[in-house]
Amino acid sequence: MPSYTAPVKDMQFLLHEVLNVTTSGTPGYDELERDFTAAVLEEAGKVSRDVLAPLNAVGDVQGCRLENGVVTTPDGFKEAFALMKDGGWTALDCDPEYGGQGMPYVLATAVGEMFVSANMAFNMYQGLTHGAYSAIHAHGTDAQKQTYLPKMVTCEWTGTMNLTEPHCGTDLGLMRTKAEPQDDGTYKITGQKIFISAGDHDMADNVIHLVLAKIPGGPEGIKGVSLFIVPKVMVKDDGSLGARNAVSVGKIEEKMGIHGNATCVMNYDGATGTLIGEAHKGMRAMFTMMNEARIGVGLQGYAQAEAAYQNAVIYAKDRLQGRAVTGPENPTGPADPLIVHPDIRRNLMDQKSFVEGARAFVFWGASLIDRVHRADDKAADGLISLMTPVIKGFLTDKGFETAISAQQVYGGHGYIEEWGMSQFARDARIAMIYEGANGVQALDLVGRKLxxxxxxxxxxxxxxxxxxxxxxxxxxxxxxxxxxxxxxxxxxxxxxxxxxxxxxxxxxxxxxxxxxxxxxxxxxxxxxxxxxxxxxxxxxxxxxxxxxxxxxxxxxxxxxxxxxxxxxxxxxxxxxxxxxxxxxxxxxxxxx
The missing domain is CATH 1.20.120 (Four Helix Bundle (Hemerythrin (Met), subunit A))
Incomplete structure (x- = not known):
């Protein structure tokens, strides 16, 4: 089974010697003393190594199950999710007004990398929740924030984003999901959404869906799309849970990878929803979530590469094959380890130089986001907007390529499931596709961002x-x-x-x-x-x-x-x- 060790030393180097966080002038960064960040990162590393990583293969083999309308996650996921909630890991950078810890996004990014490297499919449950939290925090009413955010911060309730339909993905103006206005100010949501990550599961009491739909009579195309909060279970005025909403899971997709995450077809049959933000301005609100998700997916690209690289290095040092062309380097053994061979070194250096460069790139991007949110820095806002498609597209392309390269180090054993390298490659592959396929990221960069x-x-x-x-x-x-x-x-x-x-x-x-x-x-x-x-x-x-x-x-x-x-x-x-x-x-x- 593959292992994982959090790269705490490298993260500390980036935070304190490259980004120089405590002297950067970003509000709140003065609290990121070296000893404090070390304590947080080392503890997150232990959780990643001891709790999440051992469940990675379990999730891959078992997947999620849908029986009688109930989605069940793989063995151990529920207990691990409870540990994450109890440890406060879901609330690191969330607003203290709603129970969050208020830490900078850059520190949450470092912790998030560890969790993704250890178990990408598992981390998506809280990752999607954080995105939904951010959208509601930015665009919701005070009542919506008070109703949903405290439970989402703790992941007692999780969240999703519902965009794609069977006939439309990138071209969301073609969507057919309807939102019929009701006399009480709510809407009846009817339609089908597909590819909904963490769409349902057994680890939280409620799932808060953010759903794009069209209000009849609105503008045509993308200008007529609105965003709605549609809970799996209705929430009463006192905050307690009421009746089940008219939303159900039609099926769980059978996927190439990320088997431990429930990717669902969601059916909305007149489900009750409330408008978030302005009518016909849904994409503006959803992009708050999508842009955060795209940076998170870029992180997934290099985080999977990091895990694959670590195991490739271990294998290259242990596996004896052939002799060094310059003379035996393991003269008492029958052969030299793989790592003596120049082409293996090239392969590993490709991996190492990409992963460490990508980590620096994403940490820098996270620091820009902190500048935007904590200092209202317009220049930082423009720069991270420009960088978002590059972070998502380039890092996931190269992350998958790196995972494949790590698999190659193993030779034939890399193709055998028990070694675990296949899972890193299969899980990394999705990052090139979802949250906007990488060709779309390139078009966004050249067609809009430049x-x-x-x-x-x-x-x-x-x-x-x-x-x-x-x-x-x-x-x-x-x-x-x-x-x-x-x-x-x-x-x-x-x-x-x-x-x-x-x-x-x-x-x-x-x-x-x-x-x-x-x-x-x-x-x-x-x-x-x-x-x-x-x-x-x-x-x-x-x-x-x-x-x-x-x-x-x-x-x-x-x-x-x-x-x-x-x-x-x-x-x-x-x-x-x-x-x-x-x-x-x-x-x-x-x-x-």
Missing amino acids: AQDGGKHVMAFFDMVKTYIKENEDHEELNRHFLTPLKSASKDLQAAGMYFMQNGVKNPNNALSGSYDFMHMMGHVCLGLMWARMAKASFDALANGTADAEFYTTKIATGKYYTARQLPATAMHLTRIQTGADTVMALDAASF
């Missing part, structure tokens, strides 16, 4: 990279190994943006045909910037004297690998983009 506010935010990003390079170019080794490759990659990215400006207006397909490559280019530049920041922190630590020189020298060597072997991919992506749409669109549909 031009947002007149291109202000992408230009701010370019300036950020340029300024960082200029401020640190006197550091010879940093400049040679990190800043020079970053400068080259950033120029490639800017050249791609210029190509879109010059050719995309005349023929939009020229831009959209290159959108996926652009998303990956931007992802590489972001990780290149993260590696430059981590390298500088490491050089500084070594220069100042440290008792853990090995950690910092390893960090620098890993970063050098990324900037030498991965970052140059921007040149390839630029070449593809500059070929335009002609080769992409050359065939008629009938020719495929």
